Amino acid sequence: QSALTQPASVSGSPGQSITISCTGTSSDVGGYNYVSWYQQHPGKAPKLMIYEVSNRPSGVSNRFSGSKSGNTASLTISGLQAEDEADYYCSSYTSSSTRVVFGGGTKLTVL
Amino acid sequence: QVQLVQSGAEVKKPGASVKVSCKASGYTFTSYGISWVRQAPGQGLEWMGWISAYNGNTNYAQKLQGRVTMTTDTSTSTAYMELRSLRSDDTAVYYCARVGVSGYDFDYWGQGTLVTVSS
Numbered sequence: 001q002s003a004l005t006q007p008a009s010v011s012g013s014p015g016q017s018i019t020i021s022c023t024g025t026s027s028d029v030g031g032y033n034y035v036s037w038y039q040q041h042p043g044k045a046p047k048l049m050i051y052e053v054s055n056r057p058s059g060v061s062n063r064f065s066g067s068k069s070g071n072t073a074s075l076t077i078s079g080l081q082a083e084d085e086a087d088y089y090c091s092s093y094t095s096s097s098t099r100v101v102f103g104g105g106t107k108l109t110v111l
Numbered sequence: 112q113v114q115l116v117q118s119g120a121e122v123k124k125p126g127a128s129v130k131v132s133c134k135a136s137g138y139t140f141t142s143y144g145i146s147w148v149r150q151a152p153g154q155g156l157e158w159m160g161w162i163s164a165y166n167g168n169t170n171y172a173q174k175l176q177g178r179v180t181m182t183t184d185t186s187t188s189t190a191y192m193e194l195r196s197l198r199s200d201d202t203a204v205y206y207c208a209r210v211g212v213s214g215y216d217f218d219y220w221g222q223g224t225l226v227t228v229s230s
Contacts (some may be wrong), residue, residue: 036216038156045206045223046156051216077120086132089156093215098115100146100215 003031003101004090011109015079020106022090023071028101030071034093037066037075041086042106049088050075077108085110113137115207115221122227123197130193131224133207140188141165144210146217147181147192149203157203161210162190197228 006022012018029035035053038046048057050066053073063078077084090103113184118132147159160171162181169181180193190207205224
């Protein structure tokens, strides 16, 4: 069982917007602004999409945005495109001795 | 450009050890930490630990304490992860990743190394 809870799957049509949630506790997501999001295509390494809750690395499309409210962080993808179909993982700093925890991952299907 | 190139796939027997390498290029190695993340087949990501390439300080995931050792060789800009007393549930793809600006995100990743533990 992962430390952070994500929906197993979400789907949307091209051009639509979707949101993936990531729920933790006050010891991780809710207590710190160190939430990151990763995109992983099958057989590939993960790619950083969002860091520190809402910051986009250079080169990442502005269709990807992040936010946080309480113990839940969210990744929103607007203007869905076929190439957005992938698995998405959230991660957070945690005050436990295991300093970083991941969510279980969400499979995004573009219909 | 930043690149992390990992060593090749390994097959090990239960109880054995494995050492995976991760050679960095395209940036000043000692200016960033390296984390290791693994992914069992069909499963999610699991953070294993972190090493400072500057001073060698480490922090390991609690469940792997005592079985994992992370090291670096600054002369070759290479990070290493050794896992001992291998079990079948250690079968996974092991990734190295450069630690990003926040200290808790991973901005560049290696291609992954499949470690299979089987008798």
